[in-house]
Amino acid sequence: MVDIDDVEAGLAAREAELAERERQAAAGPADPDVLAVLAKERDALADAREAAAGARDTAALARRERAADRDVEASERDRRSRTAHDDGDPGFRDRFLSGRDVDASAGDRADALHDERSARQDRQRSFEDRHRASDDRQRASDDRDAADRAAHGAAATAVEEAAGLRAEMECRTLIGQAQGLLMAEHDITADQALELLIKKAQSSNVKLGDIAARLVEQRAAS
Numbered sequence: 001m002v003d004i005d006d007v008e009a010g011l012a013a014r015e016a017e018l019a020e021r022e023r024q025a026a027a028g029p030a031d032p033d034v035l036a037v038l039a040k041e042r043d044a045l046a047d048a049r050e051a052a053a054g055a056r057d058t059a060a061l062a063r064r065e066r067a068a069d070r071d072v073e074a075s076e077r078d079r080r081s082r083t084a085h086d087d088g089d090p091g092f093r094d095r096f097l098s099g100r101d102v103d104a105s106a107g108d109r110a111d112a113l114h115d116e117r118s119a120r121q122d123r124q125r126s127f128e129d130r131h132r133a134s135d136d137r138q139r140a141s142d143d144r145d146a147a148d149r150a151a152h153g154a155a156a157t158a159v160e161e162a163a164g165l166r167a168e169m170e171c172r173t174l175i176g177q178a179q180g181l182l183m184a185e186h187d188i189t190a191d192q193a194l195e196l197l198i199k200k201a202q203s204s205n206v207k208l209g210d211i212a213a214r215l216v217e218q219r220a221a222s
Contacts, residue, residue, distance in 0.1 A: 004055050004115075008122070011048055015125075018045065035137070042133030049126035056119035060112040067108035171209035178212035181219050 018041055025034055175197065182193035201211040 004052060004059065004118075007048075007052055007055070008118070011045065011052065014045055014048075015129075018042065039133040039137045042129045046126040046129035046133065049122045049129065053119040053122035053126065056115040056122065060115035060119065063108040063112035063115065067105040067112065070105035070108065171212070174209060174212040174216055178215045181215060 018038065022038055025031075025038060175194075178197055179190055179193040182188065182196055183190060186193070186196070188196070197208060197212060197215075200215075201208045204211060206214075
């Protein structure tokens with residue numbers, strides 16, 4: 001037969017070990033998968049406590065029934081002792097056994113009360129375990145959301161950087177083409193052509209890349 005006290009001692013050891021792992025998880029960057037495992041173990045611990053509480057209730061009921069049976073037996077012995085009336089006092093044995101039954105009945109009721117209190121404690125701990133499991137699940141969900149946001153942000157940044165790099169390369173290509181056109185038209189060097197482009201951009205108050213694109217388009221259309 002399983003001893004409920006031994007079961008509860010084992011549950012207490014599991015609780016201490018699980019609490020330490022939860023403390024370690026809370027101390028550093030939490031892994032959502034680890035938190036999910038801890039939540040499942042909390043639920044399992046809560047189920048075990050519920051089972052222990054049920055066993056306590058069953059034991060308490062059995063003890064109360066046994067106490068009631070002893071009360072009935074004690075009452076019957078008292079009745080028999082009251083009907084005995086010869087000089088040998090044959091009722092003595094019944095009175096003695098009746099007193100023993102009353103004492104045993106009181107002991108059963110005390111044990112039943114202990115079991116009922118322990119059952120209430122187990123249920124309270126079960127409630128606390130489920131609450132902590134819920135906290136672990138919420139932390140795991142929050143961490144996964146944060147990881148997703150970070151991944152999406154990194155992806156968006158990479159796309160923006162790639163787009164910026166392409167635009168810069170296209171701008172350089174257009175500037176090079178515009179330089180070539182000016183060099184051919186004015187018989188000047190690359191540096192002189194660049195200086196001419198810069199002056200055109202400044203006088204038009206537009207970007208160098210835009211003035212280069214406009215020049216290339218004009219020459220292509222003519």
